[in-house]
Each structure stands twice: as structure tokens, then as C-alpha cells.
Amino acid sequence: MSNKLFYLISTVFLSFNVVAQDANFKNYTQKIGGSPQVYDMVAIPGGEFMMGSPASEKGHKADEGPQHKVKIEPFWMGKYEVVWDIYDLYTFKNMEKEMAARHPDTEKSVQKTDASTRPSPPYVDMSFGMGRAGYPAINMTQYAAIHFCKWLYEKTGVFYRLPTEAEWEYACRAGSKTAYSFGDDAAKLDEYAWHRKNSDAAYKKIGQKKPNAWGLHDMHGNVMEWTLDQYIPDYYSKKPAGEAYAPVTELYPTAVRGGSWDDEPADLRSAARTPSKPEWKILDPQLPKSEWWMTSASFVGFRLVRPAKTPSAEEIKAYYSPKLIEDY
Template identity: 35%
Template sequence: MRLFSLIMPAILAIVFSIAVSAKELTVIPEIEMVDVEGGTFTMGLDESEAEHLYETPKHEVILSDFRIGKYEVTQELWEAFMGDNPSISKGDKLPVENISWYDIQVFIKKLNKLTGKKYRLPTEAEWEFAARGGNKTAGYSFIGSDNPDSTAWSSYNSWMQPHPVGTKMPNELGIYDMGGNVSEWVQDWYGNYSEKNQRNPHGAKKSDIGKIFRGGSWNVIPDYNNPGCRFVSNPNFKSPYIGFRLAE
């Protein structure tokens, strides 16, 4: 009887914990993903197009199917799992920002534990392929359009602040804000491109320079709304113009 009285509270605590977790899962914001059919594309830029040599040379990349977030991760979603909101500009539907690459890894670990999914950051190659429109690419000069104002918040139209996700036109795959609003951390460490063809590349194994982030943002000119533009920073770096989107 004494053993029963000791065991029952523990069992009830476990059941209560599971019930609370299930309840929490019913109120988390929806995570919309876009299926991206794999394919072959030309990654990178020519020297005549590139602002930095590390955006060259152009090279062929083959990718398998993957999924990528329809929207940048919002502050609402971040706070649902992390319990806080580190963003400088506050708003549930604004992209979360002011987060390091390592902060994102903590978020993804919690997200996967509670949802049973296998979310991650997109690789640099996956990000660029999706930004170019995948197999549906129309060959636009900028991400999703020949007119960057229609698809991206930049310093020309943002009033120098981020905006709710999905308020500009999407690209060919129905993905929003890849060219602006906030730049986006990807999975890869920085590494120089190779001229050799690659299949499902994951970047350098390690780098003293940092992690890659992609896409233009609300504080830069539209020229950076180019699928081949490449940026790098220390993975501990936090900024009001860098966020992320999920992949699977």
C-alpha cells in the first residue's frame, strides 16, 4: 500500500506532463512548408555579377527533394517554444530577429522534441535553389521578380523596419520574403565554392570565418535581392536584420 502511494503521484505527474505538452501543441502557430522537387541548377555568380569573389564561380549542383518554410519564422512561433522574444522590432507576425545561429539550434531542438518532426535550417544550396524558383524558375533578375519592390522589403520601401511575413508577392514556388524583410541564417559553414559539380552539398566542415546567411533585408538596397548573393558572420552574431526559415 505504501509502495502504491509512492508510485501513483509519479504516474500522475507523468500523465499531467504529457497532457500539458499535448495542450501546448494544440495552440502553437501553424508551420507551413513548401514541397520543393529536387533538380539540377547553376549555383553562384560570375565575376561580372558578383560583389564578392566568394560568390564565384558558378557551378552545377544536384539536389534531392526537400521542404522549406513558406514564411520566415515569426516572433509568435519563436515565443511559443522559447518563452521569450529577443527581437528588436516587436510583433507576432514579424520575423524573429536578433538571434544567433546557435540560438536557432536550441529552438529547433525544442521544436522537434515537441512536434516529433525533423526540422532544420536549409543548406545554402537548398536556400538558393528555392530562391531561384526551383524547377519552376522564370529566370528573374531578382528573387521572384524583375521588380524587387514587388517581392521584397528593402531600404527603398521598408521605412527602415521589418514587416509582417507574407505581405509581399511570393516567388515562383509560393515562398515569401526570400529576397527581403530579414536575411536568413542557413546551415552551412563558410567555404569557397568549387568548380566541380556537387550533389546535396553541405558546405565546409568547419570555418574560422563563420556561418552563411542569405537574402536581402529591410535595411539594404534591392541589389542584394539576388539569389546568388552570399553573406557570412560569426555564428554568435545577433542582428535586427537577420532571422531564418525552417527546412525538412
């Protein structure tokens, strides 16, 4: 065989492998074993983008600069925020078992999660009467959101986690370079988001507004979303080259993104950053008292991501076992 022919065949073979791998990187629906619940995941292509906002952007804040280029590996992200319908299965073990009894073919999934670390059931309605079925789960700490991911991993065998700030902003922008994923005109925000001026002082059911260009709903508004990062105001100016995110080493603050039903339009911009606050824990609705699983922040929820490249078993264990910071 000539070198030229060998090169041609090799090139075709390699191209086929790339296409074959890419063919598996597509949107999918994750079934939640032991229940009728599902969670839709959207394939987010890898790429580079300018993170942060320019000083000229209306609403720009100092912690959004300087803009800097970030490379993002491909991942999947939840089409919607995690809803109560799924989160309650994690919080209430009895509910999970009762649901599984109606779906006997998935009994093993409950056995896998039987020893999962969970919050003690709250003694108040954590939706605060604003709605439950089809509404985003709210009032959990970042610690609780991480343990929810662990519960789901044990249940499905698929690694899920919170997004980094960079992943979140990249997905929110969906290729855009403007203040919002749809452009710079805040007058169009009502088409895409729930915020202080149109929410009637309450969060709404997921997916009622237009999605961004990549098919993600409610990235702007409805509820803020937890990320993996420590919130550091000047992080962009001193971020080490190649560092994916700022690991949490202190209790406060951690980074929350997206703005909420209780925020002004400027706080819903793609680059807007919000630090968590101690006041969010003014109420501990648990008996007995333990680590802080819940908050009084009825404007904070989360959505999941799944990296296209599955981490090692050691990395997964480390992610699901965050160092317990006092009063976490």
C-alpha cells in the same frame, strides 16, 4: 503469363508506387502542439540548377563564382520566416506551459519538450520595438536556430533543420536563372521584397509581398536567413564533388542568405552571400550568461526545411548536437 505481360504489369505497378509516393509530397501545415500556432510548409521539387551568378550579373561578387551545377533532393521549406509567435514558445517555457493549459489535449507535447535546451529569457525586448505578432523572429544565433529545430522535432516528431546554402538558393530561384526570382529588373523589387529603400528602417510582417514562383514569401529581403553552411569565400572553386554543404568548423563566419530590410537591392539577389560577423554579438541580453543564443542583429532570422527523405536516428542526433565551438 508472358514476359511481355509481366513487364507491362510490373511497369504499371512501379508507376503507381511512384505516383503514390509523389501524392504525399505536397504542401502542408504543421500544427504546433500545445498552442494555436501553425507553420506552413511548401513542397520543393528536386532537380539541378546552376548555383552562383555569372560575372556579367549586375551586383555580382567574387564569392558567387564560379557558377557550378548542383543536384538538389526534394524537400519542404517554410512558406514564411519563423515568426515570434512560434519562437517565443521555445524561448519562454512558462509561455509554452500556459498556452498548453488552454489546449489540454496537447499536454504531452509540452512534456516532451520540458527538458529542451533553451536560452535564458532575455531582459530586453528582442524585437527592439519594431513589432512582434506576425513579424519574423530575429536576433538569434545559428546555434539557437538549430536548437529551435530540435525543440520543434521533440514537439512534433517531424525532423526540421536549417537549409543548406544550396537548398536556400535553389528554393529562392524557383527555377529562375536571373538575378532575382522574378527577373533581372531591380525596379520590380518593391513588389517582392522589403529593403533599405522601402522599409522605413524596420522589418515588416511576413507575407505582405508577392511570393516567388514556388509560393515562398520574403526570400528576397525582410530579414536575412541562417543556413547550415560555414561561409567560405572561395568555396565554389574548391568545393569537393558531391559535397552537399560546408559544415561549420569555426565560429566565424557562417553563411546568411536573402538580404534584409537594411540592405541595398543588389544584396537581395538570389546568389548573394553574406558572412556572419562578431559585431552581431556586441550585446548579450541574457541573465545568466551562457552560450550565445542571441545577437544584436535585428536583420537576421531563419526559416525551416524538412528533407523529403527522413534521416536516420543517428543523423538526426548528430544534427541536433553540433560541436560546441568556443563562444558559440
